[in-house]
Amino acid sequence: MILSVDGVEFRYPSHLVLKDVKFEVDNGDCLAILGTNGVGKSTLLKCINKILKPQQGVITIEKDEVFKLSRREVAQRIGYVSQRHEGGRFTVFDAIILGRKPHITWDVTARDMEIVNRIIKILGLEEFSLRFIDELSGGELQKVVIARALAQEPRVLLLDEPTSNLDLRNQLDVLEIIKKVVQKQQIAALVTMHDLNLAIRFANKFIFLKKGTIFAAGGFEVITPENIEEVYAVPVAVESFRTIPVVVPL
Numbered sequence: 420m421i422l423s424v425d426g427v428e429f430r431y432p433s434h435l436v437l438k439d440v441k442f443e444v445d446n447g448d449c450l451a452i453l454g455t456n457g458v459g460k461s462t463l464l465k466c467i468n469k470i471l472k473p474q475q476g477v478i479t480i481e482k483d484e485v486f487k488l489s490r491r492e493v494a495q496r497i498g499y500v501s502q503r504h505e506g507g508r509f510t511v512f513d514a515i516i517l518g519r520k521p522h523i524t525w526d527v528t529a530r531d532m533e534i535v536n537r538i539i540k541i542l543g544l545e546e547f548s549l550r551f552i553d554e555l556s557g558g559e560l561q562k563v564v565i566a567r568a569l570a571q572e573p574r575v576l577l578l579d580e581p582t583s584n585l586d587l588r589n590q591l592d593v594l595e596i597i598k599k600v601v602q603k604q605q606i607a608a609l610v611t612m613h614d615l616n617l618a619i620r621f622a623n624k625f626i627f628l629k630k631g632t633i634f635a636a637g638g639f640e641v642i643t644p645e646n647i648e649e650v651y652a653v654p655v656a657v658e659s660f661r662t663i664p665v666v667v668p669l
């Protein structure tokens with residue numbers, strides 16, 4: 420097990436968002452966090468990344484309690500891509516090398532440069548590498564922030580709607596790259612998603628949040644018409660198209 424979330428409760432001053440959230444993530448897992456707008460998916464990722472402090476519950480990464488780790492130690496182990504991306508006067512290359520910061524003790528090393536150059540290549544960002552990030556399209560910027568999180572070489576990747584600005588080719592490519600990195604390095608990715616069909620293709624585990632708590636969790640067996648209708652209030656069929664499972668709203 421790489422990550423454990425046990426009994427997490429989080430409230431903003433005005434209202435309770437998460438209650439008794441409990442799940443475990445294994446090495447090599449791609450976990451899709453599913454649920455309606457405002458149910459608490461981003462809040463959960465922020466609790467795992469120590470941006471928000473839950474009022475109750477314990478979150479551990481490789482047996483260490485996240486809330487006992489320093490900010491630098493958290494950044495060495497957890498990579499987080501938020502829903503909103505900042506602009507700024509960085510070049511793409513500099514923005515990605517910032518991902519190495521938690522690991523840099525004195526100066527950027529040849530290894531840091533090698534990692535960044537490799538990731539730029541994998542994500543097909545070579546032609547943009549000297550461009551300023553405030554001169555990129557939304558999708559190009561989204562790839563840069565994902566590249567930065569990968570450059571961080573974390574043990575757990577938290578991605579908040581990582582494909583929301585990407586076209587069909589890039590959605591599939593970026594998720595495939597993340598999946599490969601997760602499997603090869605035996606890390607884990609927790610990804611909030613709205614597109615159930617993309618989630619099915621990408622993830623091996625799923626969590627449905629409803630009313631701030633886990634409604635269903637497990638492998639593909641939890642992707643049922645009953646669960647989806649309970650969570651989204653939309654009747655659907657779950658069919659197979661040329662061996663690819665698909666969710667079709669009815």
Ligand SMILES: Nc1ncnc2c1ncn2[C@@H]1O[C@H](COP(=O)(O)OP(=O)(O)OP(=O)(O)O)[C@@H](O)[C@H]1O
Binds near residue numbers: 431432
């Ligand atoms: N800083 C904040 N202060 C108070 N309430 C907040 C704050 N941020 C989010 N909320 C509320 O907390 C709830 C959960 O928000 P969150 O962003 O976690 O939902 P989500 O599931 O990620 O939604 P979406 O799918 O729309 O991105 C919502 O009701 C939201 O309005």
